[in-house]
Amino acid sequence: MGVSIYYQARRSTPPTEAETAKVARIAAAHQASFPYEDEESLYLYDHDGSDPDEILAGSTKLPLAPDRLLPVTAHVLASVTELRRALPDAEWQVHIDDVDIPWDGDEGYALPGTRA
Numbered sequence: 001m002g003v004s005i006y007y008q009a010r011r012s013t014p015p016t017e018a019e020t021a022k023v024a025r026i027a028a029a030h031q032a033s034f035p036y037e038d039e040e041s042l043y044l045y046d047h048d049g050s051d052p053d054e055i056l057a058g059s060t061k062l063p064l065a066p067d068r069l070l071p072v073t074a075h076v077l078a079s080v081t082e083l084r085r086a087l088p089d090a091e092w093q094v095h096i097d098d099v100d101i102p103w104d105g106d107e108g109y110a111l112p113g114t115r116a
Contacts, residue, residue, distance in 0.1 A: 002061050003097055005073065007080045009056040009090035022086045023056065030079035039063045039072055042079040055090060056083065062096070073111060077101065081108030
């Protein structure tokens with residue numbers, strides 16, 4: 001049994017070409033800088049059009065290895081923070097299974113108690 005981070009952005013207008021390009025650049029940069037080849041990184045779903053207000057969605061299965069759990073979580077949440085800033089007028093939901101991850105306007109997403 002695994003635990004995953006889920007992320008979703010919704011709004012009534014589709015992303016612009018500039019937003020789509022920015023999201024793609026952010027995702028590529030974070031995937032390229034991901035420290036573990038054998039773990040799951042930021043994963044964005046293909047938009048199938050079934051929910052016209054969903055403009056971005058994805059998930060990342062977190063590792064079971066204790067020494068990798070926090071680094072992977074921090075990396076993915078940093079990625080989602082940048083994505084949210086690229087689509088600031090969307091309504092965002094970010095959670096680990098059933099637990100919401102709080103948003104901080106200055107510092108972005110992080111697990112409670114893990115900010116420096």
